Amino acid sequence: MPNKILIVDDDSEIRKVTGIYLENEGYDVLKAGNGKQALELIEENKIDLVILDIMMPGMNGIDVCMKIREHNMMPIIFLSAKSEDLDKIQGLASGADDYITKPFNAMELIARIKSQLRRYTRYAAATNIPKNLIEIGNLTINTDTRQVLVGDNEVRLTPKEFDILEFLARNKGIVFSIEKIYEKVWGEEFYKSDNTVMVHITKIREKIEEDPKRPIYIKTVWGVGYKI
Missing domain, CATH: 1.10.10.10 (Winged helix-like DNA-binding domain superfamily/Winged helix DNA-binding domain)
Structure with a gap:
């Protein structure tokens, strides 16, 4: 069964283009235009990795990431136009696993996704700790x-x-x-x-x-x- 990846971005064009890249790599893709919709999809589906924009109206990516981390440990990659070191530190401190700035290289994104999925699979197999x-x-x-x-x-x-x-x-x-x-x-x-x-x-x-x-x-x- 292919890994299921959730793309969260208020820009429909980025959701579309990123989704095409991922589907061409064989991933199952879900898309959300805001934080509320993203949390609902995570509640309803087994998501293996989240690609998350930071600057979104309503609930921003930092808050979404922290909300996800209350109950889920899947990899989270921030995809953001904010490239300052402080922004990256804040993003990673909120619970994300990686941070890529826009505009991004599609092959780099794919490589980082594969790396995070491999790391998480190894971690889950090694720990085998009950979720409760x-x-x-x-x-x-x-x-x-x-x-x-x-x-x-x-x-x-x-x-x-x-x-x-x-x-x-x-x-x-x-x-x-x-x-x-x-x-x-x-x-x-x-x-x-x-x-x-x-x-x-x-x-x-x-x-x-x-x-x-x-x-x-x-x-x-x-x-x-x-x-x-």
Whole structure:
């Protein structure tokens, strides 16, 4: 069965041309003109790789990438007209695997797609880790049973504490502001005077960290937010 690739770009001509290149290589191609449509297609189909534009109206590519990474680990290649190093760093930090600038060479794109698919296939075969388990160092999070283990010891978290820990763990290495964490976990608008997230993270650290004052799991990025 051919690999299924999703092209996400608000430019219909780029979707069309890129789709032709990929279909000529034998790939099964799906197309989305915006982030919302892309997330719906990923929910409904088994996607093997995503080619994602950054500058799109509504939900931009960075936000789409972070949303995909909450539940999916397929390779993501950004295809963007933004060529500055900072843009590339931001794109890769959001969870993407590669970054190609427009205008792009079709053969280079195909080569990078093949490389990412080979890498992901090898990784999936080697790890064989159940999707409901997130393992970071000595920390194990079971998203089905909502259990947390530090070594062999189970840690009791409140529902909101678990939701914060799971969100950060699923997006390992990505820094999230207090506002972003609050809006994601509580689903409500954040108010600047609200210290709810800070209080919850302090409590999580007290439960999972050997030394809460020197955390090894939930790190503070001063002036920005938190990350695992």
